[in-house]
Amino acid sequence: MELVVFSLLNGLVTGLLLFMLSSGLTLIFSMMGVLNFAHASFYMLGAYFAYTISGYMGFWVGLIFAPILVGVVGALIQRYGLRYVHRWGHVAELVFTFGLAFLIEEVVQFFWGKATKDYHEPELLDFPLFTLFGQSFPAYKAFMIFISIGIFIALLMMLTRTRVGLIIQAAITHPNTVANLGHNVPLVFMGVFGVGSALAGLAGVIAGPALGTFPGMAFVLGSIVFVVIVVGGLGSLAGAFVASLLIGWLQTFAIALDYSMTDLLDLLGVSFSDDHVLRDLWSLSLPQVAPILPYLLLILILIFRPTGLMGKRET
Amino acid sequence: MGIIKKVRTLTATALLAASFTGASFAADNIRIAFIDPLSGPFATTGESGYRTFEYAAQTLVNDKGGVLGGRMFEIVPMDNKISPKESLIQLKRAISEGIHYIVQGNSSGVANALTDAINKHNRRNPDQRIIFLNYSAVDPALTNEKCNFWHFRFDANADIKMDALTDVIAEDQDIKKVYIIGQDYSFGKAVAAAAVKFIGAKRPDIEIVGNELHPIGKVKDFTPYATKIKSSGADAVITGNWGADMVGLGKAIVEAGVDAPIFTYYGAHDGITATFADKGVDVIRVVHEGTFNPPSAEFKAFNEGFKKVNPDKDLNQPRIIGTIQMLAKAMEAAGTDDPVAVATALEGMDFTNIYGRKVHMRASDHQIIQDVNITVHTDKNIEVDADNSGYGLLTEKTVKEAGKDLPTSCEMKRPS
Numbered sequence: 001m002e003l004v005v006f007s008l009l010n011g012l013v014t015g016l017l018l019f020m021l022s023s024g025l026t027l028i029f030s031m032m033g034v035l036n037f038a039h040a041s042f043y044m045l046g047a048y049f050a051y052t053i054s055g056y057m058g059f060w061v062g063l064i065f066a067p068i069l070v071g072v073v074g075a076l077i078q079r080y081g082l083r084y085v086h087r088w089g090h091v092a093e094l095v096f097t098f099g100l101a102f103l104i105e106e107v108v109q110f111f112w113g114k115a116t117k118d119y120h121e122p123e124l125l126d127f128p129l130f131t132l133f134g135q136s137f138p139a140y141k142a143f144m145i146f147i148s149i150g151i152f153i154a155l156l157m158m159l160t161r162t163r164v165g166l167i168i169q170a171a172i173t174h175p176n177t178v179a180n181l182g183h184n185v186p187l188v189f190m191g192v193f194g195v196g197s198a199l200a201g202l203a204g205v206i207a208g209p210a211l212g213t214f215p216g217m218a219f220v221l222g223s224i225v226f227v228v229i230v231v232g233g234l235g236s237l238a239g240a241f242v243a244s245l246l247i248g249w250l251q252t253f254a255i256a257l258d259y260s261m262t263d264l265l266d267l268l269g270v271s272f273s274d275d276h277v278l279r280d281l282w283s284l285s286l287p288q289v290a291p292i293l294p295y296l297l298l299i300l301i302l303i304f305r306p307t308g309l310m311g312k313r314e315t
Numbered sequence: 316m317g318i319i320k321k322v323r324t325l326t327a328t329a330l331l332a333a334s335f336t337g338a339s340f341a342a343d344n345i346r347i348a349f350i351d352p353l354s355g356p357f358a359t360t361g362e363s364g365y366r367t368f369e370y371a372a373q374t375l376v377n378d379k380g381g382v383l384g385g386r387m388f389e390i391v392p393m394d395n396k397i398s399p400k401e402s403l404i405q406l407k408r409a410i411s412e413g414i415h416y417i418v419q420g421n422s423s424g425v426a427n428a429l430t431d432a433i434n435k436h437n438r439r440n441p442d443q444r445i446i447f448l449n450y451s452a453v454d455p456a457l458t459n460e461k462c463n464f465w466h467f468r469f470d471a472n473a474d475i476k477m478d479a480l481t482d483v484i485a486e487d488q489d490i491k492k493v494y495i496i497g498q499d500y501s502f503g504k505a506v507a508a509a510a511v512k513f514i515g516a517k518r519p520d521i522e523i524v525g526n527e528l529h530p531i532g533k534v535k536d537f538t539p540y541a542t543k544i545k546s547s548g549a550d551a552v553i554t555g556n557w558g559a560d561m562v563g564l565g566k567a568i569v570e571a572g573v574d575a576p577i578f579t580y581y582g583a584h585d586g587i588t589a590t591f592a593d594k595g596v597d598v599i600r601v602v603h604e605g606t607f608n609p610p611s612a613e614f615k616a617f618n619e620g621f622k623k624v625n626p627d628k629d630l631n632q633p634r635i636i637g638t639i640q641m642l643a644k645a646m647e648a649a650g651t652d653d654p655v656a657v658a659t660a661l662e663g664m665d666f667t668n669i670y671g672r673k674v675h676m677r678a679s680d681h682q683i684i685q686d687v688n689i690t691v692h693t694d695k696n697i698e699v700d701a702d703n704s705g706y707g708l709l710t711e712k713t714v715k716e717a718g719k720d721l722p723t724s725c726e727m728k729r730p731s
Contacts, residue, residue: 115585135542291530
């Protein structure tokens with residue numbers, strides 16, 4: 001029982017964090033057709049910027065200014081880097097973001113070093129919110145949930161209820177038509193890229209204290225974000241939301257449940273001797289395969305529902 | 316083109332000059348090749364090891380007039396990028412430069428490759444032999460089935476550490492359930508296997524409520540693992556994790572409200588101590604040979620001197636000090652820098668280390684036998700801290716001459 005409750009909560013935290021990263025990425029991808037490999041690097045930059053700012057002015061100042069800073073960096077990179085490279089086509093853009101991811105990682109190591117940074121949650125939130133079955137749930141995790149849901153609602157409102165959102169939605173599917181109507185599409189692109197980066201930065205700011213601030217943090221999260229946007233469906237904010245939660249829970253429950261193939265076979269009344277050639281395969285337990293489950297899901301989705309759960313066009 | 320040519324000539328001249336100075340030094344300096352990562356993801360560890368060797372050689376040998384009537388120790392850094400293949404290339408380079416002493420420590424994979432290559436080289440080149448001083452690689456095989464006369468280990472190996480750690484666990488009657496968790500690769504598996512073996516032998520009543528491996532360097536959130544550990548009701552956790560995996564696991568366990576000691580191999584320094592800060596107090600325990608707090612007067616002075624030169628680095632591999640001191644002592648005893656004579660003097664050597672404790676280089680397998688401490692992360696009574704954070708490791712229990720009775724399968728072949 002306690003495992004189920006806490007796995008639900010843990011999965012929610014992970015899922016919402018994934019959503020903050022993937023919401024920006026999915027908008028960027030569907031608008032510009034570019035897989036931004038450096039997206040998770042903005043997440044890392046957010047954590048490091050906030051770490052440095054919080055050292056001087058406290059956590060809350062970092063929470064506000066680090067994402068803005070990351071957003072500005074993102075917008076500048078789009079304006080002076082991606083837009084320039086765009087004239088040579090999508091492959092050049094892809095390679096550009098790929099290189100950017102490595103560059104950012106090296107720059108982070110150069111300025112902040114390779115060791116883990118002692119970026120902490122604010123004292124205000126450093127207490128167990130509640131204790132259930134003897135296990136405590138940190139207030140900071142609740143804060144993470146609160147922020148992520150707030151962002152989701154704000155984004156949804158902006159995209160569906162405002163004029164800017166209307167233009168963005170139109171630009172996702174019909175960029176040329178929107179340009180012909182007299183809207184400045186490159187500016188919209190830059191804005192979306194900047195806001196997307198800022199969201200990734202914000203994710204980094206709040207994830208840094210909980211998951212650790214170290215140069216490998218972008219790599220750890222990078223690939224899973226792509227799974228989220230493909231599973232959710234390109235350009236679909238709601239899809240990204242559902243897919244993030246799905247993957248968050250998939251991973252946490254897979255680790256929590258100690259079942260293996262043998263248990264399943266036992267149920268069916270089948271058993272293998274210990275020296276069977278495929279014994280290693282049968283004895284694989286769910287926690288051991290947990291890391292590959294999202295990628296398995298990715299492949300299944302691409303085969304059976306290429307548009308993703310809620311997407312409108314094919315990947 | 317012109318510029319490239321110019322640069323090439325310059326480099327060539329520089330290289331030439333360097334080789335000349337190298338040659339002129341070789342006559343009187345005793346050169347020690349430091350083959351460890353100085354670039355790439357493990358450069359922090361390699362760098363701090365190199366700085367420690369430099370400082371120890373300078374202050375403990377050179378400033379005191381050197382060895383053998385005025386010959387100086389010179390540490391030659393060679394970057395192996397933590398790859399066994401690269402290490403063998405660097406070994407060849409060291410051999411061609413006429414170096415007889417190799418020090419290495421990071422990664423048992425590298426140590427295994429080096430010890431085989433050196434053994435082969437020494438068999439084929441009896442007049443240019445090489446000694447391998449291993450200051451950190453802890454794979455037990457290096458002093459068991461893979462042992463040879465040229466390899467000396469100055470760190471307690473993984474089995475000795477686990478033996479000491481389980482001694483402490485066995486004494487604590489409150490511990491009834493143990494959870495073992497580690498990274499999914501050879502070292503993580505070796506730690507888990509050793510823990511199961513020693514606990515089973517010393518306290519068969521202890522239940523191992525979890526024995527889990529997680530992917531190395533890929534887990535973004537350890538909370539699900541912490542939830543499992545909590546609900547298993549474990550009284551103690553054992554892990555061989557290092558780096559970001561150590562920080563993530565430790566934090567998640569503490570935040571889940573698990574009130575149990577976490578016994579680690581590498582739960583301190585390189586940013587880990589600063590990150591745990593008040594959360595890790597009285598929870599994180601590290602098993603190692605270092606005796607940081609309370610420090611001996613000699614060690615404290617050494618550490619202060621080191622910190623003056625390297626304010627951002629920690630002296631986190633203090634066994635390096637003993638490596639340099641014992642090498643110098645062996646040379647003085649042998650009266651020569653001839654590798655065979657030095658190795659003969661080194662095996663079986665008794666020595667009092669910088670903490671004022673007796674250590675012994677066991678002749679049967681060239682494994683050093685020394686006191687191993689179980690230390691706890693705290694900010695009370697800390698004189699030598701880690702990461703300049705005010706937090707450090709306080710010695711809680713000491714296992715005297717740890718691993719003295721552990722058998723070895725080594726059949727040492729000595730040069731005739």
